[in-house]
Amino acid sequence: MSALIEQVAAHWEFVSPLLRKPRSEEDYDRLVAALDELLELVGEEEAHPLMSLVDIIGEWVEAWDHQHRPMPKATGVEALRYLMREHGLSQSDLPGIGAQSVVSEILSGKRQLNLRQIRWLAERFGVSVETFI
Template sequence: MSALIEQVAAHWAFVAPLLRKPKNEEDYDRLVAALDELLEWVGEDEAHPLMGLVDIIGEWVEAWDHQHRPMPKVTGVEALRYLMREHGMSQSDLPGVGTQSVVSEVLSGKRQLNLRQIRWLAERFSVSVETFI
């Protein structure tokens, strides 16, 4: 047996709870808590020795979310309404879309967002342009 496998075997009881894909909500919650703790510890350091563990757990959590908590399909206008609410914005706070009346027409479905407006909104809210398409 290699020295690496011997080390893993010696420490397996301690790391095994973190190295299992979630099979239920309890497993998922445990991994999310561990991921939060790891991210606090690792911070922005992409070269941190624990970054590989962050990546593994992050992928498992994301896969669980996609399978068990899929994002609802929303239109670009619904996304815009949500973002405006979250940011406490009114129609006049979106000059890159147009005047307040233009924003009102977009929100009511009378007018569609054009590419320039979508790009502006994506930059304004720091989201992907696909959010509004």
């Protein structure tokens, strides 16, 4: 047996709870708590020896989230409302869409965003055009 495997075998009972994909909410919660602790320890140091463990656990947590907690799809108008709130914008702050009345009609669902407006919004907010489609 190699020295590395001997070391792993000697410490396995202590590290094995962190090196198992989540199979239940309890497993998931344990991994999230461990990830939080690891991130505090590692900080911004990309070369930290535990960064590979952060990557592994982070991927497992992300996969669990995608499978068990999918994000609901937002409409383009919902995305626009959110971005306006986040940036503290009023309807008149979006001249690339049109006059304030046009923005109002879009936000109320009376009018659809057109391709020109979608492109302008994507550039304005630095997001993909798919955000508004």
